[in-house]
Amino acid sequence: MHVWVVDLASAPSTPGVLSPSELARAARFRFAQDRRRFIASHATLRQILAAYTGVLPASLEFITLPHGKPALVSGGLQFNLSHSGDLALVALAAGCEVGVDIERLRAQVEMEAIARRFFSPSETEALLAYPEPERAPAFFRCWTRKEAYVKALGGGLTISLSSFVVSLEPARAKLLSGVEAPWTLHSIDVHPAYSAALAVACDPAEISLRRWPPR
Numbered sequence: 001m002h003v004w005v006v007d008l009a010s011a012p013s014t015p016g017v018l019s020p021s022e023l024a025r026a027a028r029f030r031f032a033q034d035r036r037r038f039i040a041s042h043a044t045l046r047q048i049l050a051a052y053t054g055v056l057p058a059s060l061e062f063i064t065l066p067h068g069k070p071a072l073v074s075g076g077l078q079f080n081l082s083h084s085g086d087l088a089l090v091a092l093a094a095g096c097e098v099g100v101d102i103e104r105l106r107a108q109v110e111m112e113a114i115a116r117r118f119f120s121p122s123e124t125e126a127l128l129a130y131p132e133p134e135r136a137p138a139f140f141r142c143w144t145r146k147e148a149y150v151k152a153l154g155g156g157l158t159i160s161l162s163s164f165v166v167s168l169e170p171a172r173a174k175l176l177s178g179v180e181a182p183w184t185l186h187s188i189d190v191h192p193a194y195s196a197a198l199a200v201a202c203d204p205a206e207i208s209l210r211r212w213p214p215r
């Protein structure tokens with residue numbers, strides 16, 4: 001189980017490796033910074049997948065599953081991408097479905113309203129028990145853990161986020177109820193200003209965190 005942490009500010013933004021549809025998506029961004037981050041994250045995803053598969057970055061072919069999850073046409077290697085601010089995560093697993101989510105911590109979010117709308121009652125109660133300075137990190141832990149799981153399933157936000165329960169504690173990411181084995185959930189310690197989580201349909205012995213571009 002490998003998770004690549006991508007610094008989008010220093011990753012090369014090389015549109016040459018992207019497909020026509022990726023280039024068309026890039027062209028739709030209004031702000032240059034968002035366009036650059038999109039190109040850097042998709043170019044880096046291709047570079048990383050190329051290193052594992054031996055296929056040239058520009059020659060990799062993707063299919064899009066019914067709710068938007070991309071997969072390699074060749075199969076064999078599961079991956080998932082998430083990006084927020086200047087960081088992206090690329091999670092890779094062989095023979096085991098995977099979902100990843102990263103969010104930059106932000107204080108100006110309507111945490112209570114979002115929790116009441118999307119979280120389960122027990123998650124909302126656990127969130128509101130945190131004192132003010134600890135509430136935003138707890139909110140984003142809950143959010144990224146839930147989103148990693150629905151991204152692993154591939155349904156994304158078409159899956160009800162209140163249909164399953166995750167832990168909010170910093171130490172241990174856990175799927176508490178509403179989820180069948182063999183799913184496991186893991187916190188990814190990436191950067192103090194970000195929260196990130198990984199969900200996998202197996203119990204990996206080790207999760208190896210790697211940095212891109214490699215130093």
Ligand SMILES: CC(C)(COP(=O)(O)OP(=O)(O)OC[C@H]1O[C@@H](n2cnc3c(N)ncnc32)[C@H](O)[C@@H]1OP(=O)(O)O)[C@@H](O)C(=O)NCCC(=O)NCCS
Nearest residue numbers: 067068069070081082083101102151152154155156157158
């Ligand atoms: C997938 C989803 C959870 C993404 O959340 P996000 O926090 O905004 O974005 P992230 O950065 O974590 O992830 C985005 C990446 O996940 C991948 N992705 C897209 N859809 C996905 C899905 N259903 N499951 C898993 N991964 C998905 C893509 O690689 C995407 O990268 P890209 O947008 O640069 O191509 C959200 O957009 C969603 O639920 N989409 C599906 C909604 C849907 O099915 N709508 C149907 C139309 S009504």
